[in-house]
Amino acid sequence: MLSLTTERPASAGRGTTTKTKPWSSTLSLRTALLMVAPLGVAIALFVIYPLIKLFWDSVTLGAGPGNYVAALSSGAIRRAIGTTLLDSAVVMALAVVGGTALAWTLRTTRQGWVKALVWAAVLLPFWMGVVVKNYAFALLLAREGPINSLLLQVGLIQEPLELMYTQTAVVLGMTYTMLPYAFLAVFPSVSMVNLELLNAARGMGASELRTFGGVVLPLIRPGLIAGCAIVFAMSIGFYVTPVLLGGAQTPFIATVISDDIFRFFDYPRAAASSVILLVIALTTLAVTIKAVGLRAVRGGLG
Amino acid sequence: MTATTGASKLLDALARLVGRTVVVAFLGFMVLPAVFIGVLSFSNDPYIMFPPQSWGTDRYVEVVTSSTWIRPITLSLEVAAATAVVTLAVVVPAMFALKRGRVPGTMAVESAGIAPMLFPVAAYAVGMYAVFAEFGLLGTFAGIVVAHTVHAVPLVIILLSTAMDQIRPELELAAMTMGASRLRAWAGITVRLLLPAILAAAIFAFVLSFDEAVFITFLGGPGLVTLPKYIFDSVQFGVDPAITAVATLLMVVTAGLMLGATVLRGRSR
Numbered sequence: 001m002l003s004l005t006t007e008r009p010a011s012a013g014r015g016t017t018t019k020t021k022p023w024s025s026t027l028s029l030r031t032a033l034l035m036v037a038p039l040g041v042a043i044a045l046f047v048i049y050p051l052i053k054l055f056w057d058s059v060t061l062g063a064g065p066g067n068y069v070a071a072l073s074s075g076a077i078r079r080a081i082g083t084t085l086l087d088s089a090v091v092m093a094l095a096v097v098g099g100t101a102l103a104w105t106l107r108t109t110r111q112g113w114v115k116a117l118v119w120a121a122v123l124l125p126f127w128m129g130v131v132v133k134n135y136a137f138a139l140l141l142a143r144e145g146p147i148n149s150l151l152l153q154v155g156l157i158q159e160p161l162e163l164m165y166t167q168t169a170v171v172l173g174m175t176y177t178m179l180p181y182a183f184l185a186v187f188p189s190v191s192m193v194n195l196e197l198l199n200a201a202r203g204m205g206a207s208e209l210r211t212f213g214g215v216v217l218p219l220i221r222p223g224l225i226a227g228c229a230i231v232f233a234m235s236i237g238f239y240v241t242p243v244l245l246g247g248a249q250t251p252f253i254a255t256v257i258s259d260d261i262f263r264f265f266d267y268p269r270a271a272a273s274s275v276i277l278l279v280i281a282l283t284t285l286a287v288t289i290k291a292v293g294l295r296a297v298r299g300g301l302g
Numbered sequence: 303m304t305a306t307t308g309a310s311k312l313l314d315a316l317a318r319l320v321g322r323t324v325v326v327a328f329l330g331f332m333v334l335p336a337v338f339i340g341v342l343s344f345s346n347d348p349y350i351m352f353p354p355q356s357w358g359t360d361r362y363v364e365v366v367t368s369s370t371w372i373r374p375i376t377l378s379l380e381v382a383a384a385t386a387v388v389t390l391a392v393v394v395p396a397m398f399a400l401k402r403g404r405v406p407g408t409m410a411v412e413s414a415g416i417a418p419m420l421f422p423v424a425a426y427a428v429g430m431y432a433v434f435a436e437f438g439l440l441g442t443f444a445g446i447v448v449a450h451t452v453h454a455v456p457l458v459i460i461l462l463s464t465a466m467d468q469i470r471p472e473l474e475l476a477a478m479t480m481g482a483s484r485l486r487a488w489a490g491i492t493v494r495l496l497l498p499a500i501l502a503a504a505i506f507a508f509v510l511s512f513d514e515a516v517f518i519t520f521l522g523g524p525g526l527v528t529l530p531k532y533i534f535d536s537v538q539f540g541v542d543p544a545i546t547a548v549a550t551l552l553m554v555v556t557a558g559l560m561l562g563a564t565v566l567r568g569r570s571r
Contacts, residue, residue, distance in 0.1 A: 027484070032403030036411060039396035039455075043414045046452045050429030057432055098328040105325050121332035127557040128336055129513040131533045132549040136335035138537060139342070139350060146338070146352045179332065207310050208317040230420070237422020239516045244537055254424030258520070261431065271432070274425035281422045298416070298460075 051278070058275045062268025071272040080256045081276070087167055087252075088235035091174045095231045096224060098175070099182030103190040104216075122180045130177070134244040137173045138164065141245070165247040173241040178234065182227040189223030189296075226296040229288035233281040253277050336553060343546035350543050361547035371548065374532035378512050381443070381528060385450040385511035386504045389458050392451065394500065397462045398488065402471060412459060419456035427520040434521055441523025449517040454507035461506065461567065465499030466492075498566040505563035509556055 059065050071077050106118045125133055140147055141163035148160040163169055193216060201211040217224075242252035251259075253273055260270035289297055343361055345354030365371045393415075400408045418426060430449055431440070439445030469492055477487040493500075515530035522531060529548075536542050 027399065027403035029403065029405070032399040032405045035395040035399035035403075036405055038392045039415060040411060042392055042452065042455070043411070046430065046433065046448060047414055047418055050426065050433045053432050053436075054425070054429035097324070098331070101321070101325045101328055102332075117329060117333070121329050123557070123560070124332055124336045124553075126560060127553050128339075128549070129530065129552055129556060130515045131513075131530045131537070132339065132545075132552060133335070135533065135537050135545060135549060136339045139352075140335060140338060142350075144352070149352065176332065176335065179328070208314045208321075212317075233420050233422065237424045237426070239424045239427075239519070240534065244534070252424075254422075257424055257428055261428065261520070267432070270428055274428040277422045277425040281420070281425075285420055294413075 054271050054278070055275055058268065058271035061271070062266070067268045067272035068276075070269050071276065074269075076251070077253070077256050077273060080251045080253050083167065083250060084236050084253045084277075085280075087171050087174070087250075088232050088238075090171050091178055091235045092228050092231045094171070094175045095178040095182040096186070096227045098179045099184075099227060100186050100190070100220070100224065102179075103183050103187045106187070107190050107193065108195070122183045125177055125180050130240055131244075133176055134173050134241050137169065137176065137245055141169050141172075164245065165249045167246070167250050169245040170242050170250055170252075173245045174235055174238055177238075177241065178231045181234065182231050185227035185230050185296075186220060186223040189220040193219050222292040222296040225288060225292045229284055229297065233284050236277060236281055339546055339549050340553070342543075343550040345543075345546075347543070350546070361544045362551075364544045365547045365551070368544075371532075371544070374527050374529045377526065378529040381446055381450060382508045382511040384443075384447045385454055386507040388447060388451045389454045389507040390500065390504055393455060393458045393462060393503075397459070397466055398492070401463075401466045402474075412463065415459045416456040418452055423516045427516050430517065431520050440521060441525055443526065446518060446522055446526055446528075449521050450511035450514055451507075453514055453517060454510045457506050457510065458503040461499060461503045462496070465496055465567070469495050498569045502563040502566040505559050505566075509559055509563075513556070 058067050061067070063070055102118050102122060106115055109115060109118075128136070139145055142148070143160045143162070143164070145163075147163065148157075151157045152160065197215050197219075198211055201215050202208075206214065237254060238252060239254040239258065242250065242255050243258075246252065246255070253276075257270045257273050257277075260266045260273065285297065342350060342352070342354060344357055344359065345351070346356040346358035346360045347354055396411070399405055400411060405411070430452075434440045434445050434449075437445075439448065473491050473495075474484070474487040477491055478484060482490065513530060514528075515534055518526065518528050518531045519534070522528070527535070529552075533545055533548065536545065
């Protein structure tokens with residue numbers, strides 16, 4: 001709104017000096033640039049500059065490039081990197097399988113209530129909010145929580161299981177958050193699949209497995225790959241879930257970074273760890289965009 | 303021959319059964335935690351018990367009456383409202399210029415605006431922490447609004463960009479050939495057609511900010527405690543059962559807002 005009004009004096013001023021200026025259907029470059037300026041400045045200051053500063057600080061402050069040596073030679077950080085990558089890979093697999101299963105159900109079902117249920121399942125994590133989701137899992141997985149009491153009553157276990165503060169808890173909580181993103185990435189390609197092709201494959205004698213593997217999977221491959229990349233890149237930066245459900249026992253890179261800043265006041269090492277995290281995420285995304293194109297990746301975001 | 307078709311039929315049935323089980327398992331996995339929180343919120347037990355021993359609305363009464371919850375909720379509402387306004391003020395003019403002008407590097411601006419969505423949040427928060435320390439924004443209201451705006455910009459760009467692609471510039475041109483100024487053509491035609499999408503974008507920006515928990519932890523300092531930060535802290539240091547009531551209220555309100563935004567977004571198509 002703001003820059004709409006700033007345009008008026010500019011054009012009025014021009015009108016008085018050159019009255020015979022030909023009418024043009026495109027916006028003048030100057031006005032356009034003025035209107036983009038606030039967004040441009042915001043991006044420069046708070047998207048690009050933080051990345052540059054992070055990298056610059058990581059190689060100039062503290063031990064200089066030695067920050068990376070310090071980060072990578074610390075057993076705790078190496079273990080955190082391992083945990084983060086492994087758990088994120090598991091989350092990626094679970095979220096993409098689940099997201100695809102739900103997207104495929106939505107594509108093939110004719111029942112209205114099933115469609116509504118699938119949409120509810122996919123949207124609930126957004127409605128619950130970041131912290132509440134993890135709180136729900138903390139309650140479900142607690143020692144006296146419903147999962148343990150159910151297993152005890154059925155007689156599958158004699159002692160309550162320690163489910164909280166484990167990698168399982170973190171993976172479950174993160175999958176809950178990431179499954180909707182996988183669904184959104186896969187759904188555009190799933191909804192393009194022509195169901196007649198399935199009948200054709202079945203009619204020619206293909207088994208269910210063969211139909212899905214030979215017809216459906218190749219068609220939805222770009223969506224699957226985009227989903228994997230989006231889930232993995234976002235998962236490795238997770239902070240809330242590892243802290244609440246993993247605790248001190250299963251630190252993620254994010255946990256170690258925040259400890260470095262707020263507990264050990266070792267900002268340079270935190271910057272080095274952050275750069276490592278960013279490089280992994282951006283490499284994943286760059287490779288994926290190269291493989292399936294920007295459209296497939298962007299399609300999964302909105 | 304009959305043996306193989308029999309076996310393959312059995313295999314088909316098995317594949318279908320496994321597929322169905324996977325779908326049901328994932329549906330349950332996604333739906334049950336929300337139901338569980340909702341059920342627990344209507345219990346009057348002094349601490350969380352499952353199954354609940356008593357029923358009632360004590361937890362809701364506590365949330366509404368005790369001041370401990372009101373303060374973080376108020377701060378969150380203020381930050382979210384400011385974020386929605388600032389985000390629109392920054393993105394809407396830029397989208398008009400990018401879509402209607404010939405700005406060099408349009409794709410680059412859009413991509414750079416969307417990029418933060420894909421940054422690992424913890425690493426990005428450290429970068430923001432360094433920049434905020436330099437600019438003196440740590441622990442300030444303005445700083446949090448800036449951080450949340452950057453957090454909301456990607457989705458708002460995506461929403462408005464797709465919405466604007468559906469509005470034909472010929473409509474504006476027609477108005478301008480008939481003597482309307484560009485400003486009038488925009489305000490009278492494009493903004494009016496875009497209004498549902500703009501409202502939807504405002505709602506999404508509001509919800510994203512209201513729900514944000516990582517930037518506030520890194521950048522908010524001890525003084526600024528929004529609702530997600532408050533819940534985050536109380537879950538870490540012992541569990542207040544009233545959280546179940548807050549969580550249920552949040553779920554219902556957010557669901558309503560987001561469904562409303564989705565309907566609005568659909569209307570602008």
